[in-house]
Amino acid sequence: MRYYSYFPGCSLEATALAYGLSTRAITSALDMELIELDDWNCCGSTPYGSINELESVSIATRNLALAEKTGLDLVTPCSSCYTTLNRANSYLRQYPELKGKVDEILASAGLDYRGGVKVRHLFEVIYNDIGLKTIESKVVNQLGGLKVAAYYGCQLVRPEPGFDNPNNPQSLDRFIASLGAEPVPFPLKDHCCGGSLVIPELDLALGLIHQLLESAASNGAQCILTVCPLCQTNLDAYQDMVNSRFRTRYNLPVLFFTQLLGLALGVESKALALDKSIISAERILAPFTMVAEPATETSRRV
Amino acid sequence: MKAYFMIKIKAIDGGDGYTKALRELEAMPEVEAVEPVSGEYDLVARVEAPIRVILVANKIMDKEWVEGLHILKIEPAEPNPFLDEVCSLPGGESVRWCIQCGTCSGSCPNIAKMDYSPRKTIAMIRAGRRYDVLTSNSMWVCASCYLCTVRCPRGVKLTELMHCLECLAVRHNLTNGRTPTAVMYRTFVDSIKSNGRIYELGLMMKFYLRTSPFAALKMLPVGLKLLSHGRMPLKARKIKGTGQLKAIMRTAQALGGA
Numbered sequence: 220m221r222y223y224s225y226f227p228g229c230s231l232e233a234t235a236l237a238y239g240l241s242t243r244a245i246t247s248a249l250d251m252e253l254i255e256l257d258d259w260n261c262c263g264s265t266p267y268g269s270i271n272e273l274e275s276v277s278i279a280t281r282n283l284a285l286a287e288k289t290g291l292d293l294v295t296p297c298s299s300c301y302t303t304l305n306r307a308n309s310y311l312r313q314y315p316e317l318k319g320k321v322d323e324i325l326a327s328a329g330l331d332y333r334g335g336v337k338v339r340h341l342f343e344v345i346y347n348d349i350g351l352k353t354i355e356s357k358v359v360n361q362l363g364g365l366k367v368a369a370y371y372g373c374q375l376v377r378p379e380p381g382f383d384n385p386n387n388p389q390s391l392d393r394f395i396a397s398l399g400a401e402p403v404p405f406p407l408k409d410h411c412c413g414g415s416l417v418i419p420e421l422d423l424a425l426g427l428i429h430q431l432l433e434s435a436a437s438n439g440a441q442c443i444l445t446v447c448p449l450c451q452t453n454l455d456a457y458q459d460m461v462n463s464r465f466r467t468r469y470n471l472p473v474l475f476f477t478q479l480l481g482l483a484l485g486v487e488s489k490a491l492a493l494d495k496s497i498i499s500a501e502r503i504l505a506p507f508t509m510v511a512e513p514a515t516e517t518s519r520r521v
Numbered sequence: 522m523k524a525y526f527m528i529k530i531k532a533i534d535g536g537d538g539y540t541k542a543l544r545e546l547e548a549m550p551e552v553e554a555v556e557p558v559s560g561e562y563d564l565v566a567r568v569e570a571p572i573r574v575i576l577v578a579n580k581i582m583d584k585e586w587v588e589g590l591h592i593l594k595i596e597p598a599e600p601n602p603f604l605d606e607v608c609s610l611p612g613g614e615s616v617r618w619c620i621q622c623g624t625c626s627g628s629c630p631n632i633a634k635m636d637y638s639p640r641k642t643i644a645m646i647r648a649g650r651r652y653d654v655l656t657s658n659s660m661w662v663c664a665s666c667y668l669c670t671v672r673c674p675r676g677v678k679l680t681e682l683m684h685c686l687e688c689l690a691v692r693h694n695l696t697n698g699r700t701p702t703a704v705m706y707r708t709f710v711d712s713i714k715s716n717g718r719i720y721e722l723g724l725m726m727k728f729y730l731r732t733s734p735f736a737a738l739k740m741l742p743v744g745l746k747l748l749s750h751g752r753m754p755l756k757a758r759k760i761k762g763t764g765q766l767k768a769i770m771r772t773a774q775a776l777g778g779a
Contacts, residue, residue, distance in 0.1 A: 267706075267713065269683075320773075327769070327771070420662060456747055
């Protein structure tokens with residue numbers, strides 16, 4: 220059993236509820252345990268860092284200070300939390316003057332942080348720690364024939380280099396193949412969905428979402444797989460708006476990688492919260508959800 | 522400090538050293554321009570020394586192709602308080618490394634909406650055009666996709682630079698009225714300040730009230746879909762540590778800057 224400290228992030232309690240539920244549903248099958256960080260606060264995301272740098276790094280570091288006490292790696296399924304918490308970590312290492320201030324700020328709240336927490340993305344943990352070989356061996360429900368567009372978004376592979384190529388990532392494609400499904404070519408796989416700009420700059424974001432849907436659909440994808448709560452909401456909840464704005468007829472379900480993984484591992488579809496998707500995935504997943512019967516043992520453990 | 526170096530080149534094994542010298546000088550971040558000259562010396566280089574002219578001179582003197590170097594002239598840099606202010610913020614210091622190649626602008630998905638491209642924004646910062654830069658909308662339409670950052674051949678942290686500019690525009694109260702992003706970001710921060718976590722429904726409602734309540738009508742279908750799928754909780758979630766967060770913000774304000 221592998222243990223991790225878990226930072227779900229605000230979206231997983233709301234717009235990306237399905238991401239949180241499906242994450243919880245797959246961990247035991249993968250012999251991993253996610254221990255939620257007690258009383259975590261919002262990482263601050265891009266908005267806070269754009270209003271007040273010092274405050275934003277400080278509130279992100281509160282989470283790191285809480286996590287340091289657990290002695291475990293801090294794992295988050297949200298790409299924005301991943302980047303923001305990592306950014307706080309690297310800023311504290313790079314800028315001693317900033318670190319001095321943040322130390323003083325944390326001390327005033329009765330906290331201290333020595334810089335020892337490793338922040339990791341849930342997908343990276345599953346890809347590297349669990350590994351595709353293990354996943355392949357645990358797949359009870361081959362997703363043969365399902366054509367999937369691997370959508371990395373921005374902040375899983377950028378700005379920190381290392382985990383995957385920041386300009387042409389491959390890990391999610393390999394992950395899809397390990398479940399028996401088929402990753403389709405998706406040239407815009409690491410392009411931007413607009414993120415939280417969808418609220419203040421709707422037209423801008425709709426244009427970006429339209430390009431992404433076009434790229435996936437024209438390559439024969441039946442669904443889009445994402446690792447980020449913001450990407451999922453933008454592509455799923457705004458798809459109808461794109462259709463009416465650009466006179467298109469996209470009907471592409473947007474799934475979290477945890478949902479597809481759960482399906483392949485034989486977790487019952489209810490636990491994977493597939494019904495939270497606005498563009499229903501029922502049509503394309505019907506052949507696979509029906510054969511979920513032999514997996515009851517796995518689902519009981521969940 | 523700006524300085525002019527006269528450089529004499531010597532032959533190195535397998536070549537005259539001249540091509541190598543030109544290539545290596547042009548690749549140095551401190552060197553702004555290199556020109557061939559005739560006479561006692563072979564090249565003249567204009568350099569911008571971030572700290573001391575002598576440090577840059579020594580760096581060039583260490584090259585194998587240098588026969589001799591003469592510091593022709595040192596000019597005091599024109600004061601650029603705006604550049605200094607940008608460079609004082611984490612990530613902002615990287616504007617000095619930019620070679621104006623435009624890779625950032627070519628990578629940006631939102632450039633069409635920007636008043637000034639990322640490359641131009643950097644040029645304007647270095648030209649000291651504080652008001653034009655801080656009142657522009659450029660940084661507020663950056664979606665933080667980091668494509669520019671990973672592609673920049675000089676390691677300029679463009680996305681972080683955009684965040685620096687946003688923070689400076691807020692600090693000096695120069696945020697552009699045409700872009701609602703600043704209002705959204707402020708509303709977002711308010712939500713964290715009162716609850717410790719984001720309360721989406723409250724955030725959306727406050728944002729539309731502060732900008733355009735009519736735009737909310739357009740967004741209603743999306744909101745209703747999220748609501749009916751249980752993805753938009755009606756109640757805010759509050760953490761226990763809000764007191765801790767308040768203390769953090771109070772001390773941060775007292776310390777100021779970043």
